[in-house]
Amino acid sequence: MADDEFTLIYRYFSSMGRGEAVDLSVGDDCAILSLQPGERMATSVDTLVAGTHFPIDAFPEDLAWRAVCVAASDLAAMGAEPRAMTLALTLPEVDEYWLAAFSQGLAGVCHLYQLPLVGGDTTRGPLTISIQVMGALPTGKALLRAGAKVGDQLLVSGTVGDGAAALAFFGNQWQPPPEQAEYLYQRFYRPTPRLDLGKSLLDKATAAIDVSDGLVADAGHIAAASGLALQIDPSLLPLSQALAAHPDQQVVRQWALTGGDDYELCFTLPAGAPSPKGCTVIGEAIVGMGVHCGLDIDSAGGYRHF
Ligand code: ADP
Numbered sequence: 143m144a145d146d147e148f149t150l151i152y153r154y155f156s157s158m159g160r161g162e163a164v165d166l167s168v169g170d171d172c173a174i175l176s177l178q179p180g181e182r183m184a185t186s187v188d189t190l191v192a193g194t195h196f197p198i199d200a201f202p203e204d205l206a207w208r209a210v211c212v213a214a215s216d217l218a219a220m221g222a223e224p225r226a227m228t229l230a231l232t233l234p235e236v237d238e239y240w241l242a243a244f245s246q247g248l249a250g251v252c253h254l255y256q257l258p259l260v261g262g263d264t265t266r267g268p269l270t271i272s273i274q275v276m277g278a279l280p281t282g283k284a285l286l287r288a289g290a291k292v293g294d295q296l297l298v299s300g301t302v303g304d305g306a307a308a309l310a311f312f313g314n315q316w317q318p319p320p321e322q323a324e325y326l327y328q329r330f331y332r333p334t335p336r337l338d339l340g341k342s343l344l345d346k347a348t349a350a351i352d353v354s355d356g357l358v359a360d361a362g363h364i365a366a367a368s369g370l371a372l373q374i375d376p377s378l379l380p381l382s383q384a385l386a387a388h389p390d391q392q393v394v395r396q397w398a399l400t401g402g403d404d405y406e407l408c409f410t411l412p413a414g415a416p417s418p419k420g421c422t423v424i425g426e427a428i429v430g431m432g433v434h435c436g437l438d439i440d441s442a443g444g445y446r447h448f
């Protein structure tokens with residue numbers, strides 16, 4: 143990076159680093175975080191590459207939000223409580239306007255989800271944003287992909303298919319009404335990591351995952367890790383108003399089952415357990431392998447014909 147790398151870091155990335163668990167933040171060779179007795183650390187990293195994961199001219203505030211929400215969703219999927227994050231940022235050039243907007247977005251999202259920015263790395267190259275998140279789990283507890291039992295209910299939080307619908311909208315394949323267009327834009331760039339739900343499921347769910355690659359594909363990871371099959375009833379899938387109003391419900395069903403980018407939690411609960419608020423039973427765990435939904439879906443989770 144240029145000579146003024148340290149000035150840039152100081153100006154844009156040094157003021158969001160305070161938090162209860164943060165002993166030392168941006169400025170030294172490492173950050174230092176403290177864990178309470180009886181806690182373990184959960185950590186995960188996600189990378190967004192310009193042109194692959196977002197359009198090159200996407201708004202920098204939105205990119206900051208999306209990068210952090212996507213990473214925080216992995217903490218939610220484990221039931222972990224956010225403690226801190228780091229940012230590895232690769233920039234093609236020093237664009238102060240872009241950096242100011244990006245760091246403003248970062249400050250908003252890090253405050254909302256209590257993820258102080260405690261360190262990172264800044265390099266020159268094609269625009270790439272990596273966020274590493276760190277969270278705390280009570281010793282001996284975690285929501286894993288393994289653990290579902292035959293007879294368990296399968297649930298999903300929120301609504302599914304919005305991420306795929308947003309991409310179709312951005313790609314001009316579909317023009318939703320204005321208020322739904324705004325909703326889908328926000329759902330894509332500011333997905334809600336289900337952190338409170340994840341934490342509340344620690345003593346309840348037998349397995350969990352976040353929906354990043356598509357419901358069928360992600361449920362497939364629970365099925366494989368738990369050594370059983372998951373049966374999904376497509377008529378039970380929770381849809382947003384934006385999708386319920388779409389003229390072609392077959393397309394909607396495909397978005398809901400195989401589109402990614404929803405960042406909802408998909409999880410299993412023992413039979414008879416009450417559904418948490420905002421969550422919907424969509425199927426059950428049965429003997430076998432894979433995910434069944436009564437439709438023609440290939441093993442990768444995508445429809446064969448569209
Ligand atoms: P080092 O050479 O020791 O790895 P760097 O020069 O990369 O340190 O970074 C100096 C300090 O600034 C470190 O504390 C690092 O964590 C922090 N930092 C660098 N880039 C970023 C960034 N994009 N966001 C937050 N902190 C950063």
Ligand code: MG
Nearest residue numbers: 171262263264
């Ligand atoms: Mg470094």
